[in-house]
Amino acid sequence: MKKGMMVSGKYWLFYLVPALFFYVVFMAYPLLDSLKLSFFSGNTIGSRTFVGFDNFITLFTDPDKSTRYWEAFIHTCIFFVIHMLVQNSLGILFAVILTDRTMQHRDMYRTIIFIPTTLAVLITGYLWKLMLNPVWSGAMLEKIGLGFLAQPWLGNEKTALPLVALVSCWQWVGIPTMMFTAAFQNIPAELIEAGRMEGASSWDLFRKIKVPMIMPVVGMIAILTFVNNFNAFDVVFAMENVNGAPAYSTDLIGTLFYRVGIAGQHPVGIPDTGLGAAIATITFIVLCAGVLPTLRKTQTKEA
Amino acid sequence: MRKITILVLSLLLSVTVSSVFFSCSRKAEVKQIVLTMGSWRADDVTQMNNLLAEYKKIVPNVDIQFKPTNPSDYNATLRLQLDSGTGPDLMYARSYATGQELYDAGFFSDCTNIPGLLDNFSETNRAPWMTKDGKMFAVPFAAVSHAVYYNKDIFQKEGLAIPQTWEDFLSLCSTLQKKGYTPLANGVAEEWDILECFFLGGIVPNFVGGAAERVKYEKGEKKLNDTDFVAAYKAMADVAKYCPKGYESVTYNDSQVLFNTQKAVMFMDGSWTAGVYKDAPFQWGVFAMPAPAGRKTVICFHPDMALTMNTKTAHPEEAKAFLAWLCTKEGATTASKNLPVGYFPMIKFDITLEDPHANEFLALNSGKETDARFVWPALMDLYSPMNQAVIAVMKGSMTPQQAADSVESKKK
Numbered sequence: 001m002k003k004g005m006m007v008s009g010k011y012w013l014f015y016l017v018p019a020l021f022f023y024v025v026f027m028a029y030p031l032l033d034s035l036k037l038s039f040f041s042g043n044t045i046g047s048r049t050f051v052g053f054d055n056f057i058t059l060f061t062d063p064d065k066s067t068r069y070w071e072a073f074i075h076t077c078i079f080f081v082i083h084m085l086v087q088n089s090l091g092i093l094f095a096v097i098l099t100d101r102t103m104q105h106r107d108m109y110r111t112i113i114f115i116p117t118t119l120a121v122l123i124t125g126y127l128w129k130l131m132l133n134p135v136w137s138g139a140m141l142e143k144i145g146l147g148f149l150a151q152p153w154l155g156n157e158k159t160a161l162p163l164v165a166l167v168s169c170w171q172w173v174g175i176p177t178m179m180f181t182a183a184f185q186n187i188p189a190e191l192i193e194a195g196r197m198e199g200a201s202s203w204d205l206f207r208k209i210k211v212p213m214i215m216p217v218v219g220m221i222a223i224l225t226f227v228n229n230f231n232a233f234d235v236v237f238a239m240e241n242v243n244g245a246p247a248y249s250t251d252l253i254g255t256l257f258y259r260v261g262i263a264g265q266h267p268v269g270i271p272d273t274g275l276g277a278a279i280a281t282i283t284f285i286v287l288c289a290g291v292l293p294t295l296r297k298t299q300t301k302e303a
Numbered sequence: 304m305r306k307i308t309i310l311v312l313s314l315l316l317s318v319t320v321s322s323v324f325f326s327c328s329r330k331a332e333v334k335q336i337v338l339t340m341g342s343w344r345a346d347d348v349t350q351m352n353n354l355l356a357e358y359k360k361i362v363p364n365v366d367i368q369f370k371p372t373n374p375s376d377y378n379a380t381l382r383l384q385l386d387s388g389t390g391p392d393l394m395y396a397r398s399y400a401t402g403q404e405l406y407d408a409g410f411f412s413d414c415t416n417i418p419g420l421l422d423n424f425s426e427t428n429r430a431p432w433m434t435k436d437g438k439m440f441a442v443p444f445a446a447v448s449h450a451v452y453y454n455k456d457i458f459q460k461e462g463l464a465i466p467q468t469w470e471d472f473l474s475l476c477s478t479l480q481k482k483g484y485t486p487l488a489n490g491v492a493e494e495w496d497i498l499e500c501f502f503l504g505g506i507v508p509n510f511v512g513g514a515a516e517r518v519k520y521e522k523g524e525k526k527l528n529d530t531d532f533v534a535a536y537k538a539m540a541d542v543a544k545y546c547p548k549g550y551e552s553v554t555y556n557d558s559q560v561l562f563n564t565q566k567a568v569m570f571m572d573g574s575w576t577a578g579v580y581k582d583a584p585f586q587w588g589v590f591a592m593p594a595p596a597g598r599k600t601v602i603c604f605h606p607d608m609a610l611t612m613n614t615k616t617a618h619p620e621e622a623k624a625f626l627a628w629l630c631t632k633e634g635a636t637t638a639s640k641n642l643p644v645g646y647f648p649m650i651k652f653d654i655t656l657e658d659p660h661a662n663e664f665l666a667l668n669s670g671k672e673t674d675a676r677f678v679w680p681a682l683m684d685l686y687s688p689m690n691q692a693v694i695a696v697m698k699g700s701m702t703p704q705q706a707a708d709s710v711e712s713k714k715k
Contacts, residue, residue, distance in 0.1 A: 047386065134549030135557055155492055155551025157700075245494050246551065247691055247700075262379075266495060268401050268683055269378045 035284070037277035055278035069279070071248055072256040079165045079252060080229040087169035088221055091176025096206070098177070099184040110181070114174035121171065125238025128167045129154060154239060157249040164250050168235045172228075176221050183214040219298020223291050230287055233258060242266075253283055334364040336618050338625070341370060341384070341391035343377035344608070347643055354641035358625065358634075365621045367393065385410040385613070392616040393625060396441035396609045398431035399679050406440035411611045415439045417623060419630030427514070428649040431606040431675065441609035442626045444638070445646040448574040448664045449504030449603040455586035457484065457568050469509065469538065469595040476545040479568050486545040488567035490553020491694045498690040501571045502539060503676040505592030508601035510535035513672040521681040527714060528707035534595070536696045536703035543697040551698065574645035577660045581644070589660070591667045604673035606649065688713040 038055055042048040060066050094113055098106055116124060130136045138150035153159045187210060195205050211218075233254030236244060242259050243266075244251025259265055261276015342351070351369040359366060370391060372380045378401065384390040385405065396402040396411060405411050414420060415438050420429075424443050432441040453465075461482060466472040476486040491497045511517070511531045519525040526532075547553055547561060559576065561567040563583055571592060580587055594600045610629065612622040628634035635650040642648070644658045647665060656662050678685050688710050695701035701709070 129552075129554075133552045133557070135547050135553055135561065138549065150549065152549035152551035152553075155490075155549065155553075241493055243494055243687075245492060246698075247694065263376075264378065265687065267499075267686060270382075270401070270404075271379055 031284075034277050035281055037273055038281040039274075040277075041272075041274045051274065055274045056282075059275060059278050059282075065275075068248065068251065068256055069253075072244070072251045072253045075161055075244070075250065076230055076232070076252045076254075078161060079168075079232060080226060082162060082165035083169055083172075083225050083229055084222065086166065087173050088176050088225060090169070090173050091180050091221070094173070094177040095180030095184055096210075098181050110177075113177050116171045117174035119171070121168075121234040122238045124171050125167065125235050129239045132163060155246050157247050160240065160246055161250045164235055164239050167239065168232070171235075175224070179217050179221060180214065183217040184210060187213045215298055219294055222298070223294055226290050226294070227287055230254075230283055230290075253279065257283070336365050336621050338365060338367045338393055338616070338618060338622055339370050339391040340367055340610075341372065341377075341381055341394035343372060343374040343395055345371040345373055347371070350641045350643050354638055357637045357641070358628065361628070362621075362624065365618075365625070367625065381405070388615065390613045390615065392618060392622050393610060393612050395444070396432060396611040398606045398609065398675070399681075400683060402432060402441060402609070402611075403434060406434065406438075406611075410614060411440045412614050412619075413438055413440065414442055414611060414626060417442060417630060418627050420626075423630050423632075423635075423651050424649060425651060427673075428606065431680070432609045432611075441611035442629050443606060443649040444608045444610050444629065445642055446649050447605050447607045447646060448667065449500060449572070449592075449605070450574070450589040450664060450667055451505070451592055452562060452570040452572055452576070452580070452587055452589055454562070454565060454568045455588050457565070457585075459586075465590045466593050468593050472593055473541060476542065476569075480545060485547050485561065485567040486569060487542060487547070488553075488558040488561040488570040489542075489546050489572075490550040490555075490558050491546075491697060492552045492554045492557075494690055494694065496555045496558070496572075497697070498686070498693055499676060500573050501542075502535070502689070502693045503678065504573060504603045504605075505571050506535050506538050507677045508603050508674055509592060509594035509598060510538060511677070512598075513601045513674040517674060517677055517680065520677075523714075527685070527711040528704070532707045532710075533703045536692065536706045539693050540696045540699070540703060543699075546697075574647070574661070574664045575643070577645040577658070577664065578643055580660075587660075589663050589667065591671070600671055602668055602671050602673045603676055604647075604668060605675050605679070607646070682714070684715060685710055685713060 039050060039052060040048045041051045041054065058065060059069055094109075097103060098110055103109075132153040134141075134150035134152055138147070141147055141150045151159075153163050191209055191213075192205060195209050200208065231254055232252050236242075236250050236252055236255050237258075240246075240250045242255050242263065244255050257276055257279045260271065260279060261273055262271055263269060264271040340351075340355075344351070348369060348371065351371075355367045355369060377395075378397070381390065381394060382405070385408075390410065396405070402411070406413075417439075420439055420442055428443050428446070429439060432443060433439055457463075457479075458465075461479070463475060463478065466475050479486040489497060489501055511520075516525070516531075520527060543550070547557075547567060553561070558567070558570060558572070559579055562570040563580055565585055591600050591602055610626060612619070612626060616622050629638055630650070632650070632652045632654075635648050635652060636654050639648040639654050639656060644661050645664070647656075647661070648654050656665065678689060692701065692706035692710050696703055696706045
């Protein structure tokens, strides 16, 4: 005990070492290395040459590459907006319902909402792909009188991206629901009680007391949604293909990056790591630019 | 203390003895040479191991180990290995530019003077692995073919005949549709299959022509939006209505299942799928996609795999001997026996395959011109634009003329 007191100034630093080690080796170093890579051309250590900003210039001036990039960028924004609107609104709604005093069988509903989150995207994506495919679900839909729903949803350029996004919302809606539920439960009962005494309606309670109290969580969820969706890749990979079929309409920055930087375009399959790293670097900058102001705006209220 | 000394001594003794023993046993097998083989055919481990075991019977002191990578990672992984000097001794070589790039970079050996290579392979079959100045950078190993798979039971039941012209083919599709069948299993959701199997594998050779014509497009003497190509895109628009309902979201796997469960009667596909239907509960066969009336039917017989050796291998003689063996009739026959169904030897000798469907595929070639997939030899940049154009024409979002124009505009 005495010994512990003696080094009390710095001893906690040792506890950080394992985490710091893994963070540096597996997060910080690869991140910095990938930033560095974006200034080089060539795929392997031996053939790498410094090219300055050439990768970025190619990405935005080559007509084919810039079209692909900007289309992917817009699709990613749409993908993100759909998540914000559908997934997070549903999350708040579910949380309000789940924390309502009159709610019965709370645990059961909570489990149902959270189950998809625990499943692998490749599996849920594939299941939805089959369900949205008229070849497999058409007969069943016709039997129950919903034959008009048997459309090639994922093969149509107009419906593919919204549907892929909605499947992703379905899968992840459990996370915001959980976080909002926890936030609502943390609101001191006295505040609600006091509001009631003053004659506030349920809507007033929600708008004037509950929402301001959960603002830090709203900010956190917005950031999580933003970061996850700008890195999204798996759901498109599972439901469409790495080209973002049909006709690149579901091509996200994630799939574009995979095609350019990791796998290479089929069938030649020679990746351009420099260009891929350039795409990743821009995404990193976009994420920082989005996350930092949101953090500042929503997290200061905690103090 | 004494106990410890004894322990240390006995440890020392055992180490010395075992190392002496080990070096002795090494001396006894000093001639045992291990070669590694890189490949993108991760599915063929069993077949390749059988082939290599056969080779070991002939050359007992050489042990070749098959170490495949995932197909999509092969190019990148191989490049990385070669760059860092840990490349395999023997490896699969992709055809045309993708393979030649590695020869130019100094990783693939010059195979030109491997005995038998120049004599036992035709010029056409060597071309995909030949540099402009006639050097060979690999030994041709296997080709794939493309044809229409059809359900013989249904053909028999409905009294249908194999179509001889493209016009026949369309009317066959229409007849099947009227009788309530889904004529074709093909879909476009995965994109690559409609281009590689249907358009390049069946339509282009028949509407545009074989190698002699292809070269004219490569040189720019003919435009990729000429009447032949427009007709080829129109053919795709014509077959769209015979594909399954909702073909826009039908994947390659879906197509296989549709054909295998008899929900679709025909499937334009590559020979590599033949193994998938080996347990099909119905009789099936293949026929060549027919050319329009007045044109000759051309088969897309695509050079797919070749084998080559590393310039930096520690055992060049042994590696070379293996490649030379593949250039002999005996080697090629053994290799063909151990290739998966749907991969065909490219050597000149008559090799009888055991699988009846494989022979059916090969029989389609007789008396017909064959060529590689149109874009592979020199126009690989057009792969993606052409893929999108074909799908757009089928969905009706582009006219055949617009589709052809969009591809021509991307030609460099």
